[in-house]
Amino acid sequence: MTADGIVGEFLTLKSETDADLLAMQCGDFYEFFAEDAEFVGDELDLKVSEKSSHGSTYPMAGVPVDDLTPYLKALVERGYRVAVADQYETDGGHAREITRVVTPGTLLETTDPSAQFLAGVVAVDGRYGLALADVTTGEFLVTTTESAADVLAELHRFDPVEVLPGPTVDDESDLLARVRERTDAAVTDHDEAAFAPGRAERTLREQFGDAALDSVGLDHRASVAAAGAVLAYVEGTGVGVLGAMTRLQAYDPGDHLDLDATTQRNLELTETMHGGREGSLLATVDHTVTSAGRRRLREWLTRPRRDRAVIDRRLDSVAALSEAALARDRVREVLDDAYDLERLAAKATSGSADAADLLRVRDTLDVLPALASAVADSRLAESPLPDVVNRPDREAAADLRTELDEALADDPPKTVTEGGLFRRGYDPELDDLLDRYEGAREWLDGLADREKERTGITHLQVDRNKTDGYYVQVGKSETDAVPDEYREIKTLKNSRRYTTDELADREREILRLEEARGDLEYDLFRELRDRVAARAELLQEVGRTLATVDALASLATHAVGQDWTRPDVVESGPLVVEAGRHPVVETTTDFVPNGVSLHADRRFLLVTGPNMSGKSTYMRQAALIVLLAQAGSFVPARSATVGVVDGIYTRVGALDELAGGRSTFMVEMQELSNILHSATEESLVVLDEVGRGTATYDGISIAWATTEYVHNRIGCKCLFATHYHELTALADHLPRVENVHVAVAGDGDDGDDVTFLRTIEEGPTDRSYGVHVADLAGVPAPVVDRSRDVLDRLREERAIEARGAATGDDGETTQAVFDLSAGTMRTGTDGGTGGGEPEASLPADVEAVLDELESVNVEETPPVELLSKVQSWQRRLGE
Numbered sequence: 024m025t026a027d028g029i030v031g032e033f034l035t036l037k038s039e040t041d042a043d044l045l046a047m048q049c050g051d052f053y054e055f056f057a058e059d060a061e062f063v064g065d066e067l068d069l070k071v072s073e074k075s076s077h078g079s080t081y082p083m084a085g086v087p088v089d090d091l092t093p094y095l096k097a098l099v100e101r102g103y104r105v106a107v108a109d110q111y112e113t114d115g116g117h118a119r120e121i122t123r124v125v126t127p128g129t130l131l132e133t134t135d136p137s138a139q140f141l142a143g144v145v146a147v148d149g150r151y152g153l154a155l156a157d158v159t160t161g162e163f164l165v166t167t168t169e170s171a172a173d174v175l176a177e178l179h180r181f182d183p184v185e186v187l188p189g190p191t192v193d194d195e196s197d198l199l200a201r202v203r204e205r206t207d208a209a210v211t212d213h214d215e216a217a218f219a220p221g222r223a224e225r226t227l228r229e230q231f232g233d234a235a236l237d238s239v240g241l242d243h244r245a246s247v248a249a250a251g252a253v254l255a256y257v258e259g260t261g262v263g264v265l266g267a268m269t270r271l272q273a274y275d276p277g278d279h280l281d282l283d284a285t286t287q288r289n290l291e292l293t294e295t296m297h298g299g300r301e302g303s304l305l306a307t308v309d310h311t312v313t314s315a316g317r318r319r320l321r322e323w324l325t326r327p328r329r330d331r332a333v334i335d336r337r338l339d340s341v342a343a344l345s346e347a348a349l350a351r352d353r354v355r356e357v358l359d360d361a362y363d364l365e366r367l368a369a370k371a372t373s374g375s376a377d378a379a380d381l382l383r384v385r386d387t388l389d390v391l392p393a394l395a396s397a398v399a400d401s402r403l404a405e406s407p408l409p410d411v412v413n414r415p416d417r418e419a420a421a422d423l424r425t426e427l428d429e430a431l432a433d434d435p436p437k438t439v440t441e442g443g444l445f446r447r448g449y450d451p452e453l454d455d456l457l458d459r460y461e462g463a464r465e466w467l468d469g470l471a472d473r474e475k476e477r478t479g480i481t482h483l484q485v486d487r488n489k490t491d492g493y494y495v496q497v498g499k500s501e502t503d504a505v506p507d508e509y510r511e512i513k514t515l516k517n518s519r520r521y522t523t524d525e526l527a528d529r530e531r532e533i534l535r536l537e538e539a540r541g542d543l544e545y546d547l548f549r550e551l552r553d554r555v556a557a558r559a560e561l562l563q564e565v566g567r568t569l570a571t572v573d574a575l576a577s578l579a580t581h582a583v584g585q586d587w588t589r590p591d592v593v594e595s596g597p598l599v600v601e602a603g604r605h606p607v608v609e610t611t612t613d614f615v616p617n618g619v620s621l622h623a624d625r626r627f628l629l630v631t632g633p634n635m636s637g638k639s640t641y642m643r644q645a646a647l648i649v650l651l652a653q654a655g656s657f658v659p660a661r662s663a664t665v666g667v668v669d670g671i672y673t674r675v676g677a678l679d680e681l682a683g684g685r686s687t688f689m690v691e692m693q694e695l696s697n698i699l700h701s702a703t704e705e706s707l708v709v710l711d712e713v714g715r716g717t718a719t720y721d722g723i724s725i726a727w728a729t730t731e732y733v734h735n736r737i738g739c740k741c742l743f744a745t746h747y748h749e750l751t752a753l754a755d756h757l758p759r760v761e762n763v764h765v766a767v768a769g770d771g772d773d774g775d776d777v778t779f780l781r782t783i784e785e786g787p788t789d790r791s792y793g794v795h796v797a798d799l800a801g802v803p804a805p806v807v808d809r810s811r812d813v814l815d816r817l818r819e820e821r822a823i824e825a826r827g828a829a830t831g832d833d834g835e836t837t838q839a840v841f842d843l844s845a846g847t848m849r850t851g852t853d854g855g856t857g858g859g860e861p862e863a864s865l866p867a868d869v870e871a872v873l874d875e876l877e878s879v880n881v882e883e884t885p886p887v888e889l890l891s892k893v894q895s896w897q898r899r900l901g902e
């Protein structure tokens with residue numbers, strides 16, 4: 024079906040764009056037609072009506088021109104890309120064209136204060152280029168990484184809203200699948216040609232100039248390709264923010280702590296495992312007063328540093344702010360008045376800033392000198408804070424502030440085309456227009472009184488409305504007295520309206536002056552806005568400064584509130600924490616502090632203890648203390664010496680890992696594999712019950728071999744929680760492995776009370792108290808009782824029979840015996856095959872050991888399993 028008329032035009036424009044939806048301006052409305060109308064009708068609850076066009080009818084839904092933004096936002100934030108076609112005047116009428124495409128990564132109007140990264144990823148010559156642009160602030164970062172896993176880790180840190188995969192990445196379906204699975208980002212196919220390194224480089228040179236680009240030192244064609252493609256995409260969407268992309272920053276992921284995607288999730292840095300923000304580390308420590316400060320704090324927590332000098336500088340500032348309570352309050356009070364300058368700069372460059380926005384720029388520039396005087400406090404003066412505050416060009420900032428102050432009226436209107444924006448004295452031509460306008464207004468204001476006196480009419484007033492323009496209104500009883508030159512224009516119930524030649528002249532003059540004033544002010548406003556836009560870099564610099572101080576003050580506020588301590592950050596090696604706490608759990612629980620001690624002779628702690636006793640919490644707490652220290656924060660502990668690590672890797676219990684069709688155990692092993700490949704001697708590794716997801720003996724073997732590998736080959740700091748008590752024997756064989764356990768009072772047997780003491784003590788534990796936890800969890804009493812029974816028998820015999828359906832007189836029958844020690848089944852009530860019939864002459868236990876020894880196939884049994892068997896035999900014979 025072809026369509027003519029307005030719907031035809033809509034469909035033609037729609038076919039020209041690859042956007043998901045098109046909003047087309049029709050006079051005072053933006054309209055969606057056909058399928059798009061039905062779609063937005065559903066998504067946004069818009070009323071859908073029928074539009075007849077050349078004999079056919081089409082669904083139609085519209086929003087008033089001035090209300091488009093919130094609707095666009097709603098659609099884009101749900102991941103749709105919306106093209107906007109604007110209407111413009113032509114000689115013979117009007118025409119329409121697509122002026123911009125709004126996408127998640129280029130939505131300038133967002134009200135979400137967090138960073139809105141648009142990411143480009145491309146693989147060139149075996150390496151990955153990654154570019155991250157936030158058009159709302161002008162931040163633009165580029166890097167090169169070695170592997171798809173590194174790309175995923177970086178994407179996780181930045182949490183982009185839109186990802187543009189380059190042509191070669193499209194093939195890496197696993198990477199894209201994981202991006203889709205693990206992030207909320209919209210994935211957009213972008214013109215392949217834009218990723219070609221040659222073209223991408225030209226795009227970059229045009230934007231930043233040769234010198235700037237060369238000085239950034241993009242070290243690989245992959246990063247050039249990614250950055251160029253992102254820039255071309257931003258340009259193509261027509262949102263006009265290229266001007267805000269003032270500097271390209273290449274970064275080396277090696278400057279930051281390596282945190283793979285899984286670890287970022289496991290440590291619940293910005294959201295919890297369940298997806299909420301509440302309860303995350305960020306939400307817990309965030310006391311910032313500005314949205315830019317919050318973005319900065321998030322950046323620090325997701326990208327902690329490795330460079331001690333950087334870390335110490337932050338710590339110096341946090342320490343100073345912690346000690347100087349009054350100055351800290353003053354700093355936060357001053358910052359409270361700041362608006363988001365980085366965002367305002369982007370609004371100015373894109374031409375969407377209004378007069379109120381420029382006033383916000385003025386007011387925020389005012390914050391800088393106030394902040395400078397706040398950090399001049401004697402206790403802060405010695406810290407790095409004055410340097411931070413003096414980094415932007417304070418004089419240029421003050422000049423811009425004065426310029427804005429002298430230009431803009433205090434309470435300007437929202438529209439920028441109708442005048443009223445500027446102060447008197449700003450522009451002589453405008454002043455002249457205003458003088459004349461005011462003269463005309465004065466004449467009008469006095470007209471009623473003058474006419475009353477001249478004509479003797481008492482009920483006479485001068486007014487104005489849209490249809491009649493200016494008029495003189497006279498009450499009906501006195502209309503006989505109106506002078507001859509009054510021309511009647513309207514009769515109302517109790518009065519008549521007149522005009523005169525002079526009034527009509529004055530009216531024309533006023534309208535002309537109003538229009539001239541509107542035009543002139545609009546021009547002046549655009550010039551002023553352009554001058555602000557030209558100083559985008561200055562504004563971004565000031566914005567970043569305010570954000571940094573806000574983040575530092577936030578860290579200090581939390582440190583004081585929770586009694587955190589300054590960590591002693593040392594080059595590498597030890598992690599010694601006295602009375603440490605979990606930074607999040609301590610805010611909601613009566614937390615029992617615990618220490619950690621890892622150093623050259625003690626690198627690996629095997630953590631045992633009952634379920635629910637606090638093993639995971641303890642290990643996460645250690646990881647978070649290291650992470651916080653390297654973010655430049657104080658830490659929850661009485662004292663802490665933190666050797667800088669190059670990465671934190673965790674493998675913790677599976678929650679929702681069944682995604683992507685991979686089994687829980689497969690995911691566990693992939694994560695383990697990634698850790699064993701990535702961790703170095705300088706890393707911190709946290710393993711929570713690795714091997715749990717498979718058969719016991721496989722699990723023990725894997726855990727055993729992993730411990731050996733980490734200890735012997737990687738040599739990193741490691742905390743490993745396990746329920747396999749067999750592993751604790753490793754501490755006797757591997758010199759740097761030590762056992763610790765979570766202490767418990769009571770043994771849980773026969774319904775005994777078990778009290779979790781939450782304290783970590785040296786040495787292994789040999790009980791898991793799982794049955795007790797089952798009882799606590801409300802598992803039915805017969806099951807709990809039977810479990811206790813089974814457990815007792817296991818402890819005594821290390822073998823247990825399985826019970827089946829009733830067949831015999833006793834109501835129960837023993838079908839098979841699982842001999843834990845042998846790992847084999849003996850079928851039948853007679854003790855059956857497998858383990859063999861015990862001889863009467865030897866105790867049954869000894870007999871069982873001998874049988875096993877005989878049946879072991881030395882060639883085919885993995886060494887680890889053999890070792891564990893031998894230990895088990897030794898132990899059993901010892902008993």
Ligand SMILES: Nc1ncnc2c1ncn2[C@@H]1O[C@H](COP(=O)(O)OP(=O)(O)OP(=O)(O)O)[C@@H](O)[C@H]1O
Nearest residue numbers: 608612613614615633634635636637638639640781
């Ligand atoms: N030091 C502590 N002080 C107070 N409460 C704690 C402490 N450590 C842990 N907890 C609380 O104990 C509960 C269990 O902790 P956690 O999940 O760490 O146990 P777990 O030993 O790892 O359990 P499982 O072996 O079943 O995985 C949590 O609710 C946690 O908040």
